[in-house]
Amino acid sequence: MASQRLKRGMRGALTASAVIAMVSTIPAPAIAQPPAQNNESEALKKFRELSAQSEVINEEFNKATDDKNAKQAELDKATADLAAANQAKTTAAATETQYRGQVEELSSASFRGARFNKLSALLTGTSAEDFLDRSSALNVLAADNNKALTELHKAVTTATESETKAADAQKRAAEARDAAAKLQAEIDNRRRALQTQIDEVKAAQAKLTKAETDKLKGPADNGVYIGPPGSAGTAMNAALSRRGDPYVWGGSKPGGFDCSGLMMWAYAQAGVSLPRSSRAQYGVGKPVARDALQPGDLLFYGGSAGSIHHVAMYIGGGRIVHASTTGTPVKTETSVEGGGRDYFGAKRVVG
Numbered sequence: 001m002a003s004q005r006l007k008r009g010m011r012g013a014l015t016a017s018a019v020i021a022m023v024s025t026i027p028a029p030a031i032a033q034p035p036a037q038n039n040e041s042e043a044l045k046k047f048r049e050l051s052a053q054s055e056v057i058n059e060e061f062n063k064a065t066d067d068k069n070a071k072q073a074e075l076d077k078a079t080a081d082l083a084a085a086n087q088a089k090t091t092a093a094a095t096e097t098q099y100r101g102q103v104e105e106l107s108s109a110s111f112r113g114a115r116f117n118k119l120s121a122l123l124t125g126t127s128a129e130d131f132l133d134r135s136s137a138l139n140v141l142a143a144d145n146n147k148a149l150t151e152l153h154k155a156v157t158t159a160t161e162s163e164t165k166a167a168d169a170q171k172r173a174a175e176a177r178d179a180a181a182k183l184q185a186e187i188d189n190r191r192r193a194l195q196t197q198i199d200e201v202k203a204a205q206a207k208l209t210k211a212e213t214d215k216l217k218g219p220a221d222n223g224v225y226i227g228p229p230g231s232a233g234t235a236m237n238a239a240l241s242r243r244g245d246p247y248v249w250g251g252s253k254p255g256g257f258d259c260s261g262l263m264m265w266a267y268a269q270a271g272v273s274l275p276r277s278s279r280a281q282y283g284v285g286k287p288v289a290r291d292a293l294q295p296g297d298l299l300f301y302g303g304s305a306g307s308i309h310h311v312a313m314y315i316g317g318g319r320i321v322h323a324s325t326t327g328t329p330v331k332t333e334t335s336v337e338g339g340g341r342d343y344f345g346a347k348r349v350v351g
Contacts, residue, residue: 044212047204051325054197056309058249058258061190062277068183069276071176078173085166092159095151198249201326208327216327220244223332225295225315231350232296234270239263239313239321245330247323252276257323257330259311263298266313272350278311285347290336298347301340312339314346 040048208216225240227233239262248256252265260278267274274281282300293299295316302308312322315332322339323330336343 041209041212043204043207044215047201047208047212047216047327048325050197050201050204051327054194054201054249055259055325057190057194057197059260059278059309061187061194061250062258062260063279064183064187064190066275066277066280068180068187071180071183075173075176075180078169078176082166082169082173085162085169089159089162089166092155092162096155096159194249205327213327217329218331221332225319227295227315231267231270231272232294232348235263235266235272235349236296236313236315236321238269239266239330240315240332242266242330243321243332245323247326247328247330249326251323259323262323262330263311263313267349270350274349279306279308281311282308282345282347285349288346288348290343290346293336293346294348294351296349296351298349299336299339300344300346301342302344303342304344308344310340312336 205213221243225236227236242254242257242262242265245254246256247258248261249258250261251257252261254265257265260274260276260281263278263281264274264276274284278300279302281298282305285298288294288297293314295314297314299312299314299320300308301310301312310322310324312320312333314336315321318335319332320336320339321330321332324339333339
């Protein structure tokens with residue numbers, strides 16, 4: 001009996017163990033998380049959407065302006081090169097005329113029977129002293145003749161090279177002028193598109209309540225941040241000093257900034273020149289991995305290098321400072337994602 005009870009107990013234990021084992025291999029059902037509550041009004045959602053679109057158009061306008069300025073610089077250089085080449089050509093032509101005259105004069109004298117050798121001096125000299133005098137004079141004439149020939153050759157070469165440089169500079173100037181004109185037309189188109197977008201944003205902003213306007217501004221951050229020594233720290237301190245300044249399309253000075261305007265101004269305070277647009281600013285400095293960010297590094301947002309539309313500055317501790325969008329002043333954010341969900345990469349401008 002005891003053995004039978006033992007067997008039944010063992011079978012029960014084995015059965016229970018099997019059930020436990022089976023249960024442990026069945027994946028636990030996923031618990032559905034409740035969707036994030038979104039209490040924003042349609043007016044606020046529309047405003048955010050239009051503001052984001054306006055930021056993209058604004059940075060495209062800034063990029064077109066950068067491109068136009070670059071072409072204008074090319075045009076200015078080509079124009080200066082053309083002027084220098086023409087001046088060199090004029091000078092070379094005058095030098096060529098001068099030495100060609102000397103060479104022709106010496107050649108003509110020789111053709112008329114003049115003797116420019118020491119044998120002639122010996123045969124025609126009346127004394128040893130006369131021979132030495134004539135020999136000395138012949139040496140001078142020979143040196144003058146050689147110099148005239150050398151300078152004539154140099155002048156002809158310089159004139160030819162200057163002619164080539166002038167033609168090249170003229171071609172570059174024409175190309176740069178045409179490109180600048182096309183870019184100016186693009187700038188005008190983007191300016192009109194931006195103004196249309198600004199009008200829509202302002203109309204949407206007028207529909208917001210005070211509570212929604214305050215929500216856009218967010219809490220003020222007057223915290224103290226210690227930047228590193230050097231240009232990066234100076235730029236960081238400059239950017240932080242503008243906390244509270246409003247977002248202004250095309251703004252790049254105290255009183256109103258857009259995203260790239262703030263970065264350009266901040267680094268200018270450290271004596272570092274940056275291009276005007278966020279897309280062009282991405283072309284400056286060296287890439288930095290996200291886990292190696294340092295205060296002063298610039299953070300870029302967009303799907304690719306060619307579609308970057310926003311830039312912020314890292315200030316340490318995972319935080320950033322930026323001019324984000326209409327209705328929101330220059331402020332800090334608690335994470336890199338505060339600049340956008342499409343973080344693309346970072347650049348270290350100095351160091």
